Amino acid sequence: MEQDKKRYGILAMAWIITFFVSAVSAFSVLSAGMTDSTTGILDTLGNPKFTSSQLANAYAIYQLCLAIVGIFAGRIVDKMGPRTVVFIGSLVFSLGWFITGFCDEIVEIYLAFGILAGSGAGMVYNPNVTAALRWFPDKRGLISGLLLASAALGPFTFSPVASTMIHTFGSSQTAFKIFGVVCVIFMAASALFLRKADDGYLPAGYTVPKIQANGMGPSIDFIWKEMLKSPLFYTLLFIFISATTAGNMFVGANYSIAQIQIGADASEAAMAVSICALANFGGRILFGYMTDKVGAVKSLIISLCITGITLVLMMFVRDLPFYIMAVSLIGIGFGAVMVIFPPLCGQIFGVKNLSTNYGFVFLGYAGSAFVGPRIAAYFKDYVGNFQGAYLIALGITFLGLLLVFLFCTLRKKKLAY
Numbered sequence: 001m002e003q004d005k006k007r008y009g010i011l012a013m014a015w016i017i018t019f020f021v022s023a024v025s026a027f028s029v030l031s032a033g034m035t036d037s038t039t040g041i042l043d044t045l046g047n048p049k050f051t052s053s054q055l056a057n058a059y060a061i062y063q064l065c066l067a068i069v070g071i072f073a074g075r076i077v078d079k080m081g082p083r084t085v086v087f088i089g090s091l092v093f094s095l096g097w098f099i100t101g102f103c104d105e106i107v108e109i110y111l112a113f114g115i116l117a118g119s120g121a122g123m124v125y126n127p128n129v130t131a132a133l134r135w136f137p138d139k140r141g142l143i144s145g146l147l148l149a150s151a152a153l154g155p156f157t158f159s160p161v162a163s164t165m166i167h168t169f170g171s172s173q174t175a176f177k178i179f180g181v182v183c184v185i186f187m188a189a190s191a192l193f194l195r196k197a198d199d200g201y202l203p204a205g206y207t208v209p210k211i212q213a214n215g216m217g218p219s220i221d222f223i224w225k226e227m228l229k230s231p232l233f234y235t236l237l238f239i240f241i242s243a244t245t246a247g248n249m250f251v252g253a254n255y256s257i258a259q260i261q262i263g264a265d266a267s268e269a270a271m272a273v274s275i276c277a278l279a280n281f282g283g284r285i286l287f288g289y290m291t292d293k294v295g296a297v298k299s300l301i302i303s304l305c306i307t308g309i310t311l312v313l314m315m316f317v318r319d320l321p322f323y324i325m326a327v328s329l330i331g332i333g334f335g336a337v338m339v340i341f342p343p344l345c346g347q348i349f350g351v352k353n354l355s356t357n358y359g360f361v362f363l364g365y366a367g368s369a370f371v372g373p374r375i376a377a378y379f380k381d382y383v384g385n386f387q388g389a390y391l392i393a394l395g396i397t398f399l400g401l402l403l404v405f406l407f408c409t410l411r412k413k414k415l416a417y
Contacts, residue, residue: 006195007135007203011143013190014132015150017086020183021093021124022154024062024117025277028255029162029270031055033172052256054106056377059252061114062121063369067362069122074130074355075224081196082131082355089123090187096120098180101173113176124187126362129342130355134197137351138206140343141296145288148339152281152331156274159255163270199352221350227357232348235407240341240364242400243300245372246307246393247334248365250276252373254327257386262323272320272327279328283335296344297408303336304401311394315387348411371396 034055035048073085096117103109129147136143158179165175227233250257254276258269283303290299310329317323345358372393379389 007197009193010135010195011132011147013193014128015147016190017090017124017128017187018147019150019154020187021121021128022151023097023158023179023183024059024121025151025154025251026158026162026179026273027055027059027062028252029159029166029273030172030175031059031252032255032259032269033162033166033175049104050106050109051377052253052380053374053377055109056252056373058106058109058114059373060370061110062118063248063366065115065118066122066125067359067366069119070126070362071356071359073123073127074357074359077127077131077196077355078353082127082194083191086124086128086131086194087188087191089120089127090184090191091120093117093120093124094180094184094187096180097176097183101175101177101180103173124191126359127355128194130358131194131196133342133346133354134201134351136203137201138203139292140346141291141293141339142288144291144342145284145286145339148288148335148342149281149284151338152277152279152284152335154277156277156281159273159277160270163266167266221352222357223353224356224360227349227360230349231410232407233360235403235410236341236345236348236361237364237367239300239400239403239407240337240361241367241371242396242403243304243307243337244334244365244368245375245396246311247280247330247337248369248372249376249389249393250327250330250334250372252369253376253380253386256380257376258320258323258327260380260384261386262318262320264320264323268320272324275324276327276331279331280335281331283332284339286332287336288339291340291343296340296347297404299336300340300344301401301404303333303340304397304404306336307333308394308397308401311390311397314390 031052034050035052073089076085096112096115096119099112099116100109103112129144132147133140133143162172162175165178166172169175222230254273255269258264258272264272287299287303290302306329310326310333313326313329317326341361342354342358345361346354349357375389375392376386379386
């Protein structure tokens, strides 16, 4: 009974940590400031020193380090618990942001933000989320939605703050430093209260159903080596890439898209980023609940359809209200995918080694974080509009939908075992 009470306190601390690590979603605002002729770092000719493509590379390096380090951090958490790993990760993450505020060369940004902050995020994000989910075997979908909703509220808060700081202090550098200081205070303090749930923990009055609500049956606890031999793992990996490419494209370029496509000013573009984040928040809550009720696969199909239809609509957006509606739908679809995958991974491969296993699955997100922003950056730098970017993202999303049906076929044939 005491453990049942403790789990909600742990959830609250995990929520705070996820909220602050999501500051990375404000990177589209900060990077736009770094490429501006008035607020960015200038070269000897007075032109912005960095291009959108270069800064998109920094974001991609960040996500890659997050995913790779998350695997190793997950293995430690599965054996020792989350507190020490997440605490150290909070320090590394915050230090990376702070040092980025002093960088004036792109290589330095790659090292400080991409590698250092990204590695810190890898020690924090997945271990924090999966450790919290272990305390709630009775409602993993809902808890995944509530917990990861904080990752959507983060940019809703940080994006307008970042925009204000850029215009107040005249550069993105100061914003990086301030974010680093604030993050270390709240994240490191919260990490001290995290605990690992005992293996096989069940809350009072809850019994594991013989058939899960989504009809997928009871899970088996795979170790990571067994999981990597399963065709389902690779299918899930590429679904994750396909389902999150469009979302990552907008996370990295929403601010710039609003300015270029509809002529939004700085405050309107920052508002679009925040509203997209708020929609992302709503999508995580809604689809977290939906996953428990109708199942992860059906929820995933719905989210992919929402994203695909919205990408078509984006080709015809010419004004702010239409743009706000479209990016809100993108946010809902993106948020949905992020809350569906952690419990889905647990259902397929078991929860005992979830921190490690989901770390491998999360490589799919890193792949989309590499592809998505680079698509948008290419069309911004070399074409001047985003029509082609929407078409490419639409094709990738449709591929993801086809892979979901392949996943269902493999699951029915039990090729995982």
